[in-house]
Amino acid sequence: MKKMNDKKKPVFILTIETSGLTSGVSIGQDGELLAERALNLKNIHSRKMALMLKQLMEDVKLDYRDLAAIALSAGPGSFTGLRIGYSLAKGLAHPLCLPLIEVSTLDVWAYQQGKTDLPVMALIDAHRNEIFCGLYRWKQNTLHREGDYRLVPLKDLPALLREPTLIVGADTVQLKEKIMKFSAEAARFPFPFLTQPENWALLHLAFQKYQAGELRAVSEAEPRYMRAFKGVM
Template sequence: MKILGIDTSSQVATVAIMDEDKLIAEYTINYKKNHSENLMPMISEIFRSCDMKVDDIDLIGVCIGPGSFTGLRIGVATAKAIAHVRNIPIAPVNSLEALAFNMNFSKGIICPIIDAQRSDVYTSKYTWESNTLVSIEEMSVKNIDDLIDELNDRYDEIVLLGEGVDIHREKLNKLGNIYIAPNSHKLSKASSVCQIALQKYESGDTLDYKKVEPLYIRKSQAEVQYEEKLKRMNNNE
């Protein structure tokens, strides 16, 4: 089974092709957030480099969120378009889970953080048990200062990864109980998306392309501003 993995939930755009447990190719760009311009050329190039076609793909794994609203729409729309043409299933993958999957040798608590703007981060917590990634906290949006207080008070040791680490590194470096994942594992990897997608396929947890949608756990800035505008208008009536 050949799997195409896609993740554009953060600044990183990453694409991979796996054949069962064998990674065939992975293409990652961590430079600006030009996913609308980069994603399709990346997919075309990875197919060309592997001498493969879209017709060879049996399953698509795509990060549906949380993360960048625009990035999620681009990644999900692309996955749905390919799945529609090929009539193949999609395995929706939580972007925080995909990050945590990078640290499959970790023995402690894994805390991925993705930028949610305005000093907030999307976050959750995971641990590995019997070679299985287990969620121990629901994903949520937290102020970075609140998260830091929580990590400092409740945990002896924790692994941090995700783009939020670099954004808030100055504050995080003040904590003595954290380990920041190395650059090779810190950011999104489409190979992790592929592996999670395979697990979901084997457990029957896939969807038809029509049913796949981005996962937003907070309102966009535009929605917040619009609601604030409506409130002001109503108060002035």
């Protein structure tokens, strides 16, 4: 009798990051990073992403048909960057009937900072003295978001930061002085500052969503633009 092979099929996920300055792509197997490419330069998403993807797939010797899903940083973020990332992901996923996995850019920023005993606020500058933010807390080895994503004026930070809180995100450095003006007692800043969203963090969160069945059809996926909402997301 032929022996059954119970080895699980590997889950390959492609990630695409275009929510801000960084252009990044990566491939992971079962949530672990295999290869990545990233450029931290302005205005190159539309010119470099296709080439980066081609090189990445050649590096890992995989075909797009080997993928289980395509994950992307869903914002909030740059209108142009998110539009390019979503167009690319949908263009790849649609003919192959692949699901998409949308991961909040704020979740990526909070997760990549690593486990801490402090609550975490991930933020992105929304301009007009406002920020997009999410509040998080590590419980055992899992990051939990507390409440909804928010669009709030900087002057309202004291109502959110009721205890010492680690502040992270793409715009933390440039907003540090304003944050300290309103929340000097509670605000804590990491050192060194991380300056861009990391592919491995996007991949880890995407794999968690894949395992939980949090998948989106191409027709359902929509980015979270900077000014797509007012108040609470």
